[in-house]
Amino acid sequence: MKLDQFPEAIRPRLIPKPDGEMIYRCLGCRKEHGIETLLYTCPDCGSVLLLHDRRFERLKAIDGGTWRKILDYRRMLKDPAVKGIYRYHEFIGPVIPLSSVVYLGEGHTPVVEANAHLQAKAGIRFFYKNDGQNPSASFKDRGMASALSYINFLIQEGHVDEVLSICASTGDTSAAAALYAAYLKPKIKSAVLLPHKKVTPQQLSQPLGSGADVFEIPGVFDDCMKVVEALSERYNVALLNSKNAWRILGQESYSYEIAQDFDYAMADKVVVVPIGNAGNITAVMSGFLKFFEAGIIDALPKIVGVQSVHANPVYRYYRQPEDGQRKFVPMTVKPSVAQAAMIGNPVSMPRVIHLVERYNRVAGDLRVFFAEVTEQDIMDWQLTANRNGHIACTHGGESLAGLMKAMQNGDVDSKETAIVDSTAHALKFAGFQDMYFQDSFPDGYAVRPNPDLVNRPRYVRPESIEKFPEAGRPLEGEAFDRFVDAVSGQIAESLDLKKKV
Numbered sequence: 496m497k498l499d500q501f502p503e504a505i506r507p508r509l510i511p512k513p514d515g516e517m518i519y520r521c522l523g524c525r526k527e528h529g530i531e532t533l534l535y536t537c538p539d540c541g542s543v544l545l546l547h548d549r550r551f552e553r554l555k556a557i558d559g560g561t562w563r564k565i566l567d568y569r570r571m572l573k574d575p576a577v578k579g580i581y582r583y584h585e586f587i588g589p590v591i592p593l594s595s596v597v598y599l600g601e602g603h604t605p606v607v608e609a610n611a612h613l614q615a616k617a618g619i620r621f622f623y624k625n626d627g628q629n630p631s632a633s634f635k636d637r638g639m640a641s642a643l644s645y646i647n648f649l650i651q652e653g654h655v656d657e658v659l660s661i662c663a664s665t666g667d668t669s670a671a672a673a674l675y676a677a678y679l680k681p682k683i684k685s686a687v688l689l690p691h692k693k694v695t696p697q698q699l700s701q702p703l704g705s706g707a708d709v710f711e712i713p714g715v716f717d718d719c720m721k722v723v724e725a726l727s728e729r730y731n732v733a734l735l736n737s738k739n740a741w742r743i744l745g746q747e748s749y750s751y752e753i754a755q756d757f758d759y760a761m762a763d764k765v766v767v768v769p770i771g772n773a774g775n776i777t778a779v780m781s782g783f784l785k786f787f788e789a790g791i792i793d794a795l796p797k798i799v800g801v802q803s804v805h806a807n808p809v810y811r812y813y814r815q816p817e818d819g820q821r822k823f824v825p826m827t828v829k830p831s832v833a834q835a836a837m838i839g840n841p842v843s844m845p846r847v848i849h850l851v852e853r854y855n856r857v858a859g860d861l862r863v864f865f866a867e868v869t870e871q872d873i874m875d876w877q878l879t880a881n882r883n884g885h886i887a888c889t890h891g892g893e894s895l896a897g898l899m900k901a902m903q904n905g906d907v908d909s910k911e912t913a914i915v916d917s918t919a920h921a922l923k924f925a926g927f928q929d930m931y932f933q934d935s936f937p938d939g940y941a942v943r944p945n946p947d948l949v950n951r952p953r954y955v956r957p958e959s960i961e962k963f964p965e966a967g968r969p970l971e972g973e974a975f976d977r978f979v980d981a982v983s984g985q986i987a988e989s990l991d992l993k994k995k996v
């Protein structure tokens with residue numbers, strides 16, 4: 496729809512303007528730093544940062560109803576700069592001119608209601624939000640669109656040139672970083688660090704295909720992250736992990752989309768997300784808080800953060816109910832099918848601690864919960880979901896298993912409605928499904944197949960015939976007819992089909 500066709504009252508606000516004033520704010524010493532230089536940690540005390548809009552109050556001057564109209568009308572705009580996460584420009588990057596926005600089709604991922612059968616099994620109404628339907632097939636694209644739009648802005652403003660972006664990854668971040676950097680070629684080059692043999696073949700192929708320099712390193716993600724941190728402290732590189740606060744801003748779009756998709760009614764909603772490096776849960780809490788403070792939603796949804804027993808440092812921290820008694824202890828992870836979340840020392844832990852406290856305080860009630868699930872639960876729920884029409888990755892299985900756990904714990908009620916995060920596309924993690932179907936999980940995973948969920952291809956090569964078609968050597972005439980009869984007969988028998996009369 497063209498601008499002059501929108502209601503007059505909305506028109507002036509429809510196209511967002513870069514009228515915010517953003518600064519980095521340190522979560523440790525609370526000092527503020529300008530955004531002209533890329534910062535990942537506070538130059539004074541070394542703590543992590545969050546980005547803050549000093550002019551956020553101006554957004555509160557617009558009433559919630561008007562905001563909802565602005566955002567809903569923006570859905571109809573054709574400009575690519577506002578088709579993705581920057582539909583929420585005022586909340587994500589209010590200093591970025593639309594001409595700097597990098598849009599590769601990220602965001603606005605489908606929200607798919609579980610069918611009646613699956614909801615009955617789960618005992619609650621729930622939806623999957625399929626973030627695997629982002630361009631590089633994971634939610635990380637949201638954060639990359641934001642981080643790379645900001646870097647593009649710095650380049651266009653002449654603050655930086657010849658950027659080398661770098662990240663550590665369990666697979667999804669590297670795919671997204673390499674993709675978005677490749678789009679900004681030749682201004683940006685990309686390098687990614689992966690734990691050797693700890694990302695799936697599909698994930699490894701992604702940064703390779705985008706032309707990034709790919710380095711594989713012994714150890715696990717936490718080791719890669721330390722190397723990347725050292726590189727970003729010692730050399731002139733742009734760190735693209737979620738330690739970079741611009742990533743968090745982009746990932747807040749996940750919350751804004753949920754609010755918009757559910758007509759801004761959040762009181763009875765439960766948002767379930769897996770926790771890896773903890774950037775995701777940070778962004779989800781931060782996003783809902785901003786919409787709440789701007790009056791766009793009138794309640795904060797419950798949040799459930801989920802971790803596998805093999806990588807659960809955040810869950811362990813919150814297992815201690817007394818605020819003052821908690822102590823964060825990084826852990827050594829064990830093999831997990833939720834491989835992207837196999838992280839024992841999440842870089843955003845200080846942000847989580849800060850935001851959980853704030854979220855619950857603003858809500859006036861306990862609204863953030865944590866659940867721990869087994870590897871077996873993750874696989875069983877992933878496969879159960881996918882047998883009911885979903886494309887959940889193992890982390891989607893982890894989220895659904897976490898929802899079940901939260902209900903058992905009494906944190907979520909069956910009358911509520913849950914939105915469960917499938918962070919990536921199922922195909923990225925197809926190897927775990929194969930292991931399940933072939934009962935070939937190494938012992939460390941502690942997963943055994945439930946026979947009801949196992950599925951295998953059946954090779955049909957009837958012994959009653961001698962000739963079979965081959966590529967480049969088709970069968971013809973009677974031989975082909977015999978082949979079709981024998982194969983269709985065997986399949987019909989196997990499926991117990993009744994002949995048409």
Ligand SMILES: N[C@@H](CCOP(=O)(O)O)C(=O)O
Pocket residue numbers: 635662663664665666667668669716735736737738771772774775835836842
């Ligand atoms: N699961 C992540 C790990 C890095 O997380 P990030 O959000 O800090 O970049 C991945 O896909 O690499």
